[in-house]
Amino acid sequence: MERMFLYGTLCHLPLLARVLNRPAGTLDTLPARLPDHAVRLADGEGFPLILPEPGAEAEGLLVSGLTAEDRARLDYYEGGYGFGHEEVTVETAAGPVAAGIYARARSGRAPTGAWDPDVWRARWGDLVTEAAGEVMLGYPDRPPEVNARRDRMMLARAASTLRARAPGPASLRKPTRPGDVVETGRVQPYANFFAVEEYTFRHTRFDGRMSDQMVRAAFLTGDAATVLPYDPARDAVLLIEQLRVGPYARGDSQIWSVEAIAGLIDPGESPEETVRREAVEEAGLTLGALHRCYGYYPSPGAKAEYIYSFVGEADLGAEAGGLGGLAAEGEDIRGHVVAFDRAMELIGTGEIGNAPLILSLLWLARHRETNQRPA
Template identity: 40%
Template sequence: MKQVFLYGTLRHLGLLEIVLGHVPHDRLSAVSLDGYCVARAEGHDFPLILEQSGSSCDGLLLSEVTPAEQARLDYYELGFGYRLLPVEIAGQEALVYFPEPDLWQAAEPWSLKEWSALHWPVTQHSAREIMGLMGQVAPHELGRYFGRIRVRAYSTFLAQSNPSPATLRAAHSIESVTLRGGRLSHIGYFRTDTLRLSHPRYDGTQSDEMEREVFLTGDAALVLPYDPVRDRVLIIEQFRMGPLGRGDPLP
């Protein structure tokens, strides 16, 4: 059976769960790979594994890798400039995702603790979008969309970490929206999803099921018209697809 040595970000069990769809605790063991080190890619937050005599890098050895697990790992890694090569760990062969030669330059040693604190809060959202595209977008095309995926991930992070108050509006939460299905309509510089849903109305009833498109992008500026003569603004409250797609707790 195949074994895969997981270093860098895939040592984070939260990310591993998103990528695999589960955490196979009974098939994971902590190991070190001698003769290699892990460094941050210059200008990025992700790690590179490099040969370095006298060094060793910590990782997780995933044993008895199933075809489905291998496919999900390949989808997350191979489309971003990595290749799968064999190494020897404790007298056994394991596969490792190595960066393509000369694609990136190595910077300082990479730290899982630092990455977890600074980058995991956003990466979890980009990883969910990437794995949600499996079967819809070819892995070699993911790289061209990744910049915008990260923009959307940061927008979702902001929505969930600093939600707008409900002191002057209804507190209908995202959990009160009933999703009955959805599909990817388009992905390019922007992304559009088509969703079937119903939502609470302000008279206390639930709306009929509807199909709506949601345009997914990063955060945007808001222009608020103001009447200086009457010193008034006019605000309309209604359920909006944009905040729902952004992950706003109160859409």
């Protein structure tokens, strides 16, 4: 059995329990301090560093009774984020105790302000805990360094999961109740920027019986948000155009796609914040009032992606349109300001074949008369 001194994020017991795959109530923890050290926030990150600082005390938890499997799981989790193992002596109410510690932050990460566990817990605690579940799906076979490259997308998917847990309506469809799905296996055979997960489960049938065991796979991205800029005074919309790998992979004769402005929802960001940010990045456009159109799964039989679509009021004058996109993300985007009726014609001809844009234009067709303002 081993002892570890944990500081920063792993002092959040739900996260520690997720990493160890143990109930939090089974963990033997005790407040502890490491003399002549301080915990500092890593610059530009949501995790802390522990650094020598004479006269300071780094507060944390002493976790005792760790098994070899516990240590292996902790090493895997921390190793992926650039920390190695050292031995230290910490102070507890019962006196000094020898313990291991994860330190030596990854290179290039400088310390910034003080680490505030309450601020971190309020903003990131649930999100990082949920993401840890995907990190540990790779244990022990996937190299832990892969997790660091996938950190942003795992956090984005975790945020999607937390949003999805909000109660939803079930007036026509079968309400989902505890025990409706009995999962017996979950693996992640592919994981890079996106991921594929495979589930083995049984579920309740409409006739009340349990189904036979089945295996299903889902392509995982994260939630996305789209916005169709609309100028009520001009009765015009802004459409963007870019090359898309989906039509290319299908072998489509036309691989440039006409779309609404869109982007993945970043961790800690709301769908509304996403579309305002993306409008600036993709079209140099500042949006006014946002109108929620729909929220939907574009392909629920195979993809976990959920899309939030908006219409955003904007001034689509002479400066609107043209070239845009972030060079750092390899974006090459052209914006078109077109009359609303012209956009509807493009749906009819098939030149607009992008589902979020079609849905947003159809929503606008129902509502634009009440939104129009005199020129």
